[in-house]
Amino acid sequence: MSLDSPTVKPHDRLAAALAEDMAAVNTLIRESMASKHAPRIPQVTAHLVEAGGKRLRPMLTLASARLCGYDGPYHVHLAAAVEFIHTATLLHDDVVDESRQRRGRPTANLLWDNKSSVLVGDYLFARSFQLMVEAKSIRVLDILANAAATIAEGEVLQLMASQSLATDEPVYFQIIRGKTAALFSAATEVGAVLAGRPEEEIRALFDYGDALGVSFQIVDDLLDYWGTDATGKNVGDDFRERKMTLPVIKAVAAGDQTERAFWARVIEKGDQRDGDLEHALELLNAHGALEQTRTDALAWAGKAKDALAVMPRSDMRDMLADLADYVVARVN
């Protein structure tokens, strides 16, 4: 089967096109997570980094740099830095959410302890910072420092907004821009900055990453109510964790007083009983909340593709556009 066959997933086509760079990223990641003195660090890191994640974020940096014609070595450092920020965030998220499973395996906080997850996460943040400094670009550092602050602010905001029916769409978008889109947009923007492209193209690659990240997170939140075993998501996880995601926000906004009382009981009070998830799904369907959420996800994927219009045509541009379609294909 040829790699440009439409039956090959865009993610796999990108991975094949970037295979050499990605091998360099993986080598740099392995070198950077080594610690002569504290073997716990590479143990915990490897557990996550080598768990077969899709490496989507570092791939975005590599793809953006390639699309922009960058021919230096530092897109590899920035891609590794982006993956380390992501890994550090996952380690801390699993502590905060008291998660027991990630990617089908026990979490680090379960295998070791919360302490190791907190401190190894801090180490990876610091390491990512060292990797970024290698590129010796103040503008790149500024972008990634801002992204790191937006991510952390989004996480705190999510902590405060969950379990509250007052959480509306603007707050939801602030949260997902923080927890997901900020790193996507920084990952693509720095590729264009490294390559010294004009402001219009830097902005376009920021917009692409931002819209792709928003779309990605909306789909993820939708699948939590719409998923099947094939998507690898368990229906109802977010419901049980009382998270105010887009489908619920839409259903709450459209609901009458009786429905509001139901949501207040299950989300705000956390008093969940047999049949509640099924009733929630009925309400989501009755108000078209899942369908509207799906429409929003498709619109954001469309924005991501539109943003690429100012970039010169190339195979890489087509692959990034296809990637936006692919992100929403799970709900299409």
Place this chain on the structure above:
Amino acid sequence: MSLDSPTVKPHDRLAAALAEDMAAVNTLIRESMASKHAPRIPQVTAHLVEAGGKRLRPMLTLASARLCGYDGPYHVHLAAAVEFIHTATLLHDDVVDESRQRRGRPTANLLWDNKSSVLVGDYLFARSFQLMVEAKSIRVLDILANAAATIAEGEVLQLMASQSLATDEPVYFQIIRGKTAALFSAATEVGAVLAGRPEEEIRALFDYGDALGVSFQIVDDLLDYWGTDATGKNVGDDFRERKMTLPVIKAVAAGDQTERAFWARVIEKGDQRDGDLEHALELLNAHGALEQTRTDALAWAGKAKDALAVMPRSDMRDMLADLADYVVARVN
């Protein structure tokens, strides 16, 4: 009482000499911890930042920049960045140690929760990174990124080395260089780098901060067995937490088989009974472990003062030398 009177503490003399700069640092800290969207962030941060800490680390950056004749604005940003790294570390430390009190007040993890401490700590790390980027110096960023990685590595190392009698003096020094000296030395080094001083002086200010930090931590660990109410330390906290600090390492190394069995029971097994702390103190005294630890602390304070010799004479240099004496005065 005049400020140069010998009865005024060196720390207070420094604070008076740097009052204007420190006011600018405090303003920048307040501005930087604001978050429009997530009020939990300034609440948690203010709880620590405004708890009346000594601001020793940012003061070192300001003093070093002043000593080096720096006349730009960015020592203020770097001092605030250093304080944020320190505050973030305290937030995460209290989660890892499950602490309930700091500086005589309930910890953030107790007042709010572990989640807030982890995520607000991450936010402050990111903010400190943004503040550093303002100075637009790759070398400064390199120094602070390396310090951040050394701190995190030291914390992980401490996690693994505590409760193990195999922890020896070299491991102890690696740990305290990470948890304490790395930020002290980075704080002083960046002042000299900002001012564009010759390599010899940059190295001297690094060495001063490093030796001051090592001395500071040894004194802190000594006071945990030697302290009185006047020093604000509770004798035996480290013993109860089964930490392998310098006094214990020295006593274990000098002990016979019976004593080793005692240490194995209280430190490794954590089986502590009435009278164990008193017996530990007897062993520490019998082997001169406290006295030797005190001698080490004084020697490191001496190294800190010696490092300043290459700097031109000035009031600021004298104040930094006096500060080294002051750090060990608690055990002198």
